[in-house]
Amino acid sequence: MRAIGTFALVLAMxxxxxxGPANSTIGGKKLKEDMVHSAGTGFPSTFYEWWNxxxxxxxxxxxxxxxxxxxxxxxIGGRVDVFGFRIRTHLIRIxxxxxxxxxxxxxxxxxxxxxxxxAILFKPGVLIAGNTxxxxxxGIRGELGVPVSIDVHERVSVVTGGFIPFxxxxxxxxxxxxxxxxxxxxGVEIDAGDRVAPFFFFDxxxxxxxxxxxxxxxxxxxxxxxxGTAFWGVLGKxxxxxxxxxxxxxxxxx
Numbered sequence: 149m150r151a152i153g154t155f156a157l158v159l160a161m162x163x164x165x166x167x168g169p170a171n172s173t174i175g176g177k178k179l180k181e182d183m184v185h186s187a188g189t190g191f192p193s194t195f196y197e198w199w200n201x202x203x204x205x206x207x208x209x210x211x212x213x214x215x216x217x218x219x220x221x222x223x224i225g226g227r228v229d230v231f232g233f234r235i236r237t238h239l240i241r242i243x244x245x246x247x248x249x250x251x252x253x254x255x256x257x258x259x260x261x262x263x264x265x266x267a268i269l270f271k272p273g274v275l276i277a278g279n280t281x282x283x284x285x286x287g288i289r290g291e292l293g294v295p296v297s298i299d300v301h302e303r304v305s306v307v308t309g310g311f312i313p314f315x316x317x318x319x320x321x322x323x324x325x326x327x328x329x330x331x332x333x334x335g336v337e338i339d340a341g342d343r344v345a346p347f348f349f350f351d352x353x354x355x356x357x358x359x360x361x362x363x364x365x366x367x368x369x370x371x372x373x374x375x376g377t378a379f380w381g382v383l384g385k386x387x388x389x390x391x392x393x394x395x396x397x398x399x400x401x402x
Contacts, residue, residue: 188376
């Protein structure tokens with residue numbers, strides 16, 4: 149966190165025009181385009197997101213992900229008791245997740261050297277997966293987040309904030325498990341072109357696992373990491389709008 153803060157300060161002092169990427173998918177900025185696509189990979193999943201600009205300060209998205217570790221965040225060293233054996237809390241071996249996302253931009257503050265955007269995010273979802281015991285798991289998610297975008301350069305936004313991805317796993321043939329990470333985000337979004345904004349994020353914090361067998365709770369580190377890109381103006385409505393704007397700008401003014 150200190151390294152990202154130092155990076156943000158240096159860029160803020162170096163740049164007079166602070167805009168950052170026009171369309172944020174991991175932070176708190178309101179979308180500028182009607183439709184934005186986002187794809188990335190990392191741990192514990194590889195994902196695709198279809199973002200749409202709603203009315204006023206609202207954005208919404210539908211997402212799909214290939215999950216290959218504990219949904220929400222990977223745990224480090226967590227343990228639960230299963231049939232008398234102590235195992236890691238990594239229950240998910242492979243699965244498919246589908247999520248909805250609603251993001252509301254709460255505030256946008258422009259200052260001489262930095263611009264801050266804060267939002268609140270809700271992300272419900274379901275997971276169908278196989279677990280480490282080769283049986284079936286059905287997962288339910290209710291993630292709550294407060295993403296914050298800090299424009300520190302005309303092409304760069306630092307992203308931070310807090311996220312709580314509450315996950316409940318209904319497991320076939322053995323007890324259910326709740327997995328509740330408490331994460332702080334460190335990330336960056338880069339305006340790499342008129343229609344592309346690569347991003348990177350790393351979420352880290354404590355995680356709590358609770359099993360339905362009455363064995364109590366266990367705590368460990370939780371983390372997730374991802375890198376990818378947001379892109380827009382490539383398909384459908386946004387493409388026509390972008391192409392029309394480009395044609396209009398190229399015509400001579402009489």
